[in-house]
Amino acid sequence: MGKKGSIRRVYPGGNTYKGFYSYYNYILDQKSAKRIIVIKGGPGVGKSSFMKGLGEAMVEKGYDVEYHHCSSDNNSIDGVVFSQVGVALIDGTAPHVVDPKNPGAVDEIIHLGDYWDEDKMMKNKESIIKDNKEVGRLFRRAYGYLAAAKGAYDNISKNIKEATDYAKVNKIIGELANEIFDDLNYSDSLGKERHLFGSAVTPDGIKDYLETLIEPNEKVFVLKGEYNFGQSEIVEKIGKLAIDKGYNVEFFHNHFIPEKVDNIVIKDIKVAVTTSNKFDNGKNKVFNIDLCLNEELLKEREEEFKLDREKFEELMDLAIKNISRAKKIHDHMETYYIPNMDFEAIDFLRENTLERILYWVEEK
Incomplete structure (x- = not known):
């Protein structure tokens, strides 16, 4: 048996203070894609298992696989990408509705609803509608709490900004830029950017798979800070500078504030910049952002910080x-679907889809 492919794990969408926020457009670029397969169907019809099965088979055959996890069910996936082949499969159902952009030329639909017993499904109509309504209500409550948490977050952020010496921050940006780009020239064209979530607010709490995104052979720079404010601006500036120099950059956004960037990976030069303490391991270079803060002002407002943090948490x-x-x-809603699915036929469809993907490998 040959060498297995590598596995990366990301989140294409997230539960944020803005509600459900999607970076699904960045799963696979239409221009570079050989095929994007959009999978439709209800809960429990096997969309995630279908994609996982293909991912496992491709890893065994030596191809790299990128799993796109569902923020509302950490054990389920909403997409899988085989970048070496230029193929992606994406769950196209709500709340992240995805439809073909270039049908036939790039995109196609697989509808797993073709494999359910419609007569039996109709008998559960009222129960399914009731459960669906309750799921929607609970998510509205969750997003209300996340929006309220943003107020406490903003209070902390304002105090941190007032305590920040931006001359020191700019010095760190300069040092970091010199370390990363000192011997590198500008390219004739701009680099490409890709945006995803590196972490997510899930039913099991805040989760991430950063260890699968930042590889052992990459040079890692850690922006450390007790308050975890201000680092994202530095990360984003370094990412934009890399793009200006012509390097492709992956931006991994914050699970709570989607406009914030917590991590970047510049694969072309094997560099990563992160705000995660996971990588403060004695091997990587660390920049302590707390050294840019006015300790006296922080001490004066200690009670405010404590109150706002408690409310936020x-x-x-x-x-x-x-x-x-x-x-x-x-x-529970899945229990109305699972007994009424023809999974044997879906397994056959998955094997057929795998054969098609491997055919596209040969074409490439």
Whole structure:
């Protein structure tokens, strides 16, 4: 048996203070794609298992696989990408509705609803509608709590900004840029950017798979700070500078504030910049952002920080509890679908799809 392919794990969408936020457009670029297969169907019809099965088969055959996890069910996936082949499969159902952009030329649809017993499904109509309504209600509650948590977050952020010496921050940006780009020239064209979530607010709390995104052979720079404010601006500036120099950059956004960037990976030069303490391991270079803060002002407002943090954590916890409740209802809704599916036929379809993907490998 040959060498297995590598596995990366990301989140294409997230439960944020803005509600459900999607970076699904960045799963695979239409121009570079050989095929994008959009999978439709209800809960429990086997969309995630279908994609996982293909991913496992491709890894065994030596191809790299990128799993796109569902933020509302961490054990489920919403997409899988085989970048070496230029093929992606994406769950196209709500809340992240995806439809073909270039049907036939790039995209196609696989509808797993073709494999359910419609007569039996109709008997569960009222129960399915009831469960669906309750899932929607619980997510609205969760997003309400996340929006409220943003207020506490903003209070902390304002105090941190007032305490920040931006001359020191700019010095760190300069040092970091010199370390990364010192011997590198500008390219004739701009680099490409890709945006995804590196972490997510899930029914099990805040989860990430950063260890699958930042590879052992990459040079890693860690932006460390107790308050975890301000680092994202530095990360984003370094990412934009890399794009200006012609390098492709992956931006991994914050699970709570989707406009914030927590991590970047510049594969072309094997460099990563992160705000995660996971990588403060004694091997990687660390920049301590807390050294840019006015300690006196922070001490003066210590009680405010404590109160705002408590409120923030309380509201985040309430949001997670409601997302967890929604998942339980969603799991219950699956029980109306699972017994009424022809999974044997779906398995055959998956094997046929694998054969098509391997055919595209040969074409490439």
